[in-house]
Amino acid sequence: MELFFSQILDGLSIGSVLLLAATGLAIVFGLMGVINLAHGEFMMLGAYVTYVVQSAFKPMGGVIFELYFPISLVLAFIVTGLIGVLLERTLIRQLYGRPLETLLATWGVSLILIQLIRSVSTAMMLGIIVGVVVGFIISKLLAAKFSEKPFFTYLNGLGWAIAIGIGLIAVNLFDQVRPLAKPWFGPRNIDVTAPKWLQGSWGMIGGIELPGLRIFIILLSALLLLATYWFLNKSVWGLRIRSVTQNRQMSNCLGIPTDRVDSITFGIGSGLAGVAGCAITLLGSVGPNLGAAYIVSCFMVIVLGGVGNLLGTVLASLLLGIIQSVIGSGTLLTIFPDMPLAAKGVIEFFATTSMSLVLVFIFIIVFLQFRPNGMFPQKGRSVDA
Amino acid sequence: MKIFQRLVPWILLAIALFILPAALDDFRLNLFGRYFSLAITALAIDLIWGYTGLLSLGQGIFFALGGYAVAMYLMLNTKSLAGGNGIPKFFENYGVDQLPFFWQPFWSPVFTLIALWVIPAVVAGLVGWLIFRNRIKGVYFSIITQAALMVFFHFFNGQQKLFDGTNGLKTSTSELFGQLVGSPDMQVWFYRLTVVLLPLAFLVCRYFTSGRFGDALIAIRDDESRLRFAGFNPVPFKTIVFLVAGALCGISGALYTVQSGIVSPQYMSISFSIEMVIWVAVGGRGTLVGPIIGATVVNYLRSLVSEALPEAWLFVQGALFIFVVVLMPDGIYGWITKGGFRTFLAAFGIAKPAKTYPKLDKEAVPVD
Numbered sequence: 001m002e003l004f005f006s007q008i009l010d011g012l013s014i015g016s017v018l019l020l021a022a023t024g025l026a027i028v029f030g031l032m033g034v035i036n037l038a039h040g041e042f043m044m045l046g047a048y049v050t051y052v053v054q055s056a057f058k059p060m061g062g063v064i065f066e067l068y069f070p071i072s073l074v075l076a077f078i079v080t081g082l083i084g085v086l087l088e089r090t091l092i093r094q095l096y097g098r099p100l101e102t103l104l105a106t107w108g109v110s111l112i113l114i115q116l117i118r119s120v121s122t123a124m125m126l127g128i129i130v131g132v133v134v135g136f137i138i139s140k141l142l143a144a145k146f147s148e149k150p151f152f153t154y155l156n157g158l159g160w161a162i163a164i165g166i167g168l169i170a171v172n173l174f175d176q177v178r179p180l181a182k183p184w185f186g187p188r189n190i191d192v193t194a195p196k197w198l199q200g201s202w203g204m205i206g207g208i209e210l211p212g213l214r215i216f217i218i219l220l221s222a223l224l225l226l227a228t229y230w231f232l233n234k235s236v237w238g239l240r241i242r243s244v245t246q247n248r249q250m251s252n253c254l255g256i257p258t259d260r261v262d263s264i265t266f267g268i269g270s271g272l273a274g275v276a277g278c279a280i281t282l283l284g285s286v287g288p289n290l291g292a293a294y295i296v297s298c299f300m301v302i303v304l305g306g307v308g309n310l311l312g313t314v315l316a317s318l319l320l321g322i323i324q325s326v327i328g329s330g331t332l333l334t335i336f337p338d339m340p341l342a343a344k345g346v347i348e349f350f351a352t353t354s355m356s357l358v359l360v361f362i363f364i365i366v367f368l369q370f371r372p373n374g375m376f377p378q379k380g381r382s383v384d385a
Numbered sequence: 386m387k388i389f390q391r392l393v394p395w396i397l398l399a400i401a402l403f404i405l406p407a408a409l410d411d412f413r414l415n416l417f418g419r420y421f422s423l424a425i426t427a428l429a430i431d432l433i434w435g436y437t438g439l440l441s442l443g444q445g446i447f448f449a450l451g452g453y454a455v456a457m458y459l460m461l462n463t464k465s466l467a468g469g470n471g472i473p474k475f476f477e478n479y480g481v482d483q484l485p486f487f488w489q490p491f492w493s494p495v496f497t498l499i500a501l502w503v504i505p506a507v508v509a510g511l512v513g514w515l516i517f518r519n520r521i522k523g524v525y526f527s528i529i530t531q532a533a534l535m536v537f538f539h540f541f542n543g544q545q546k547l548f549d550g551t552n553g554l555k556t557s558t559s560e561l562f563g564q565l566v567g568s569p570d571m572q573v574w575f576y577r578l579t580v581v582l583l584p585l586a587f588l589v590c591r592y593f594t595s596g597r598f599g600d601a602l603i604a605i606r607d608d609e610s611r612l613r614f615a616g617f618n619p620v621p622f623k624t625i626v627f628l629v630a631g632a633l634c635g636i637s638g639a640l641y642t643v644q645s646g647i648v649s650p651q652y653m654s655i656s657f658s659i660e661m662v663i664w665v666a667v668g669g670r671g672t673l674v675g676p677i678i679g680a681t682v683v684n685y686l687r688s689l690v691s692e693a694l695p696e697a698w699l700f701v702q703g704a705l706f707i708f709v710v711v712l713m714p715d716g717i718y719g720w721i722t723k724g725g726f727r728t729f730l731a732a733f734g735i736a737k738p739a740k741t742y743p744k745l746d747k748e749a750v751p752v753d
Contacts, residue, residue, distance in 0.1 A: 035524050099524045100440045101710045108706025115699035151732035299528045354539040361536045372519035
């Protein structure tokens with residue numbers, strides 16, 4: 001029985017990582033109807049922010065180094081949140097009401113982010129800055145002279161193409177300088193060491209050891225969930241977000257700045273992804289491909305829980321986490337050794353991490369046969385709700 | 386002009402069949418063979434996305450199933466690849482001494498030729514029916530097809546004893562008609578086969594998108610609820626079109642496998658299936674010529690960029706996704722045929738600007 005409880009605890013911690021990752025996605029998807037396939041990459045960015053903060057704190061050593069983790073949590077939220085707002089302002093805004101297109105565009109963003117982390121170097125950063133600055137100057141100059149002409153859009157595009165070319169040349173020039181060309185992270189995985197107070201055990205309850213890391217992650221996700229709940233239900237902006245969710249046009253008529261609501265929602269969703277990435281660094285080494293491992297599971301959590309429902313997200317992620325850990329480790333076999341041969345064969349077949357994922361996804365597809373809109377469906381009067 | 390338009394497809398076909406093999410070396414020809422086989426997948430995705438509005442992110446399942454079917458046949462029927470007890474050698478690495486039961490029928494070439502499109506079609510029909518009958522649509526459909534893709538990916542990836550897991554099945558060293566599949570002669574034949582099958586796939590898609598069936602598909606894309614209120618049940622239409630698309634993807638996967646020399650679970654990776662969608666978007670969805678152009682152009686671009694600067698491809702691909710979605714939603718072919726090109730010329734004063742509604746309103750004589 002102890003084994004069973006420790007498996008449940010394990011499942012809870014897997015589930016709470018999922019929950020951390022899915023909360024942000026649930027906000028963006030549930031409230032804005034935007035499919036953000038770059039969500040996993042925001043988690044990856046959060047993990048890299050943690051790595052940078054850790055590297056910056058390492059020389060100080062001692063007590064200050066032990067404190068790097070809370071600081072990196074906050075920084076990861078802020079950095080990824082700001083990048084999220086930038087993305088919303090420039091790209092997502094163009095695509096509202098076209099969810100399938102948003103899906104493709106954010107996939108493009110995620111590819112760019114992955115490769116950026118792999119190959120970013122000082123030279124590349126400088127080149128990008130040169131390209132963007134030149135692009136803005138060219139487009140300002142063109143706008144001053146040709147803004148009334150019908151071919152202005154095409155000319156502007158040409159201007160940006162030239163700016164990108166100049167940026168590429170700049171990257172190549174900067175690359176000649178050896179110290180600038182060194183990539184910051186490279187394609188390999190990075191390791192973040194957990195601070196001492198998180199390593200080891202946090203005591204025993206009923207004969208079960210409480211591993212500090214896992215408990216910390218469970219607590220962190222609970223805390224963030226409460227904070228999100230409070231923000232959405234008690235704060236002014238939360239009220240605005242909920243009203244835009246219910247009826248965008250009516251909210252607009254009543255003077256709610258819907259575009260700022262969108263930016264804030266997307267920023268918070270991305271920031272939560274960053275925090276999740278920060279927490280994932282505690283579980284093992286992370287790399288540029290971190291996002292892909294989580295994104296599908298996150299979407300499954302949302303679909304299973306019901307869109308736009310935090311309670312559903314919580315239940316679904318914990319449930320998936322527990323199923324995955326109990327089946328994947330084959331614990332059922334050790335607990336019930338005398339089960340019939342056929343059942344035993346089936347459980348053995350699924351008793352690996354990847355096969356337990358197979359089982360989980362099949363379970364979800366079967367579940368949706370009975371509850372097509374998830375555990376807690378959104379109520380609405382329109383046909384498509 | 387009419388006659389010229391009618392001749393264009395035949396001219397293109399003749400170029401692909403006779404001029405390209407003469408003009409290109411074996412390696413390039415093989416690449417073009419792969420592009421054309423991928424174009425069949427692009428056609429299938431256009432059928433379900435461009436015409437029916439179902440964005441499937443799981444076409445890789447059917448693509449890989451077709452590929453595995455043909456690879457299993459080739460593995461079984463090659464003496465040099467067989468181990469001690471007459472079954473493919475890789476089984477020995479995992480201590481399997483009996484052929485898994487579902488490998489058995491793949492001894493037969495006839496069964497394989499049928500299975501490589503029937504199995505994907507049946508799987509697609511089943512998955513599609515389960516999803517559509519619950520009125521799951523839009524992005525939910527996309528997400529669930531993606532989850533189904535992950536199911537198959539993990540299954541094929543994790544089951545080394547059944548499919549050699551992540552290594553995949555290598556077909557280039559296997560034999561067909563006593564010749565090595567990877568040999569240049571065989572590859573030219575596979576190229577010709579692809580060039581013949583691509584127009585056939587085109588005709589199949591044209592058959593399904595024209596007439597009343599095609600109208601129903603477009604109605605589903607534009608307003609499914611209204612179609613339902615008009616008394617039609619959209620489920621059979623969607624299931625059938627998804628099934629056809631699955632079968633086409635299976636054929637395409639089989640052709641691609643014999644030309645690339647391997648089938649592996651990577652064909653079922655998330656990224657590959659989304660890439661397929663972008664071929665259609667670049668070429669022009671909702672047209673049947675567009676996907677062929679898109680698949681060829683994007684994959685050619687991919688070869689060029691990856692040969693010159695391997696790290697840059699992801700940047701280019703990401704930018705392509707964003708560019709096409711935001712600035713060119715009709716794709717290349719749509720841009721030319723749906724007035725984008727004309728607007729472009731008009732902006733520079735080369736062509737007359739097309740008259741649009743506000744303009745017509747302004748010119749209209751006010752009635753008082």
